[in-house]
Amino acid sequence: MLAVHFGAGNIGRGFIGNLLYQSGYETVFVDVNEELVSLLNERKQYTVVLADESQQEQIIKNVSAVNSSTDAEKAVEMVAKADLVTAAVGPNILPFIAGTIAEGLKKRTAASDAPLNIIACENMIGGSTLLKEKVFEKLNEEEKQQFETRFGFPDAAVDRIVPNQSNEDKLMVKVEPFYEWAVDQTKIVGTKPDVEGITYVDDLKPYIERKLFTVNTGHAAAAYLGYYGGVPTIDQAMKNPEIKEVIEGAVKETGNMLISKYGFEREAHEAYAAKIVNRFTNPYISDEVTRVGRSPIRKLGPNDRLVSPAKQYHELTGDMPASLIKVIAAALLYDYKEDPEAVNVQETIASNGLEQAIEQFTEIPAASELSKAIVSQYENMKK
């Protein structure tokens, strides 16, 4: 069985590619990083190391790669032949792989009527749905009608902390032992892909919101408050009692919202949240706050890990989510010069004013109580 995975990066090699190999797939990675592509084609395998006391190594074999920026035709051909397509390129990159996927599906339907599922494994709500939208923009009406029933774009939630790597072996990936991969089975076309580790669910929304608003909310709190406090890594941020208090507070606020919204059993959710926060203390992982805090415009977005739960919490309880407000303020203060989105946020605040910038990035109205609370917190924190 052939899997085509877009994005041979941290999670692509460390999580998705690992599970695909364990499940008997040959995996062709599609990437634009020529160094990764060349090394994968030269070695046909790579090593995944578990970031725990065991340091257990897993050799992932039966892999190769295509550089879609220099060999687009080959990438299209791989999609046409695939039994499964997955992607982990970053939410903002999904529109840029849609063309290759569209051309691959067209080539496929010219040769066979075999169904295919395309699963985006991104940290966002509705990743595959967005990818489908972008693919369908490249189709004519007849193709849209045919592809609607022939191909599935099931949304997914993926969870495994895979930090930026600094190994001598450029293909080696150190990953935490924990992982979860939930896929919306109601959107699968044909046979469900038999991939070890996938949990198929009928309603993905509770899963993706629980994951994004617990793991990624807590992670973002550690990153932005860690950066604000001059702390370089997540595990070190967790050693700072003031930062840890805000992380736990933010996860408690999202937890209260999720429990009320989805009817999660309180004790079970609190145990899940505690396990998640404990993952951030893993001494075998050195995860820079600048990776976890990357793309602050995305993370300040109305449907992402900070603003969506903050708005839902406020609407639900009428109270201000004090910890989430601190994290949002810290994200607005995040001025890492190597991150273009961080530079954009700082320039927008400087040129348009804080209230307008908050409304622009978060869609929280400038005159609202929530916006005023963020402004007040920002002013308190600004050095």
Ligand SMILES: NC(=O)c1ccc[n+]([C@@H]2O[C@H](COP(=O)([O-])OP(=O)(O)OC[C@H]3O[C@@H](n4cnc5c(N)ncnc54)[C@H](O)[C@@H]3O)[C@@H](O)[C@H]2O)c1
């Ligand atoms: N790293 C994690 O801990 C983790 C965990 C869960 C989910 N995710 C999500 O997975 C996605 C990828 O994250 P990551 O940490 O692996 O990032 P990454 O930067 O390590 O990997 C992204 C890969 O995509 C490649 N790429 C960029 N543009 C491309 C294009 N046009 N076509 C093909 N490949 C392209 C890059 O070269 C890179 O190899 C993101 O949505 C992230 O939120 C990450």
Ligand SMILES: O=P(O)(O)OC[C@@H](O)[C@@H](O)[C@H](O)[C@H](O)CO
């Ligand atoms: O990948 P991002 O930029 O959406 O978020 C950074 C981290 O929080 C994220 O990569 C986590 O490590 C991951 O979501 C854990 O499952």
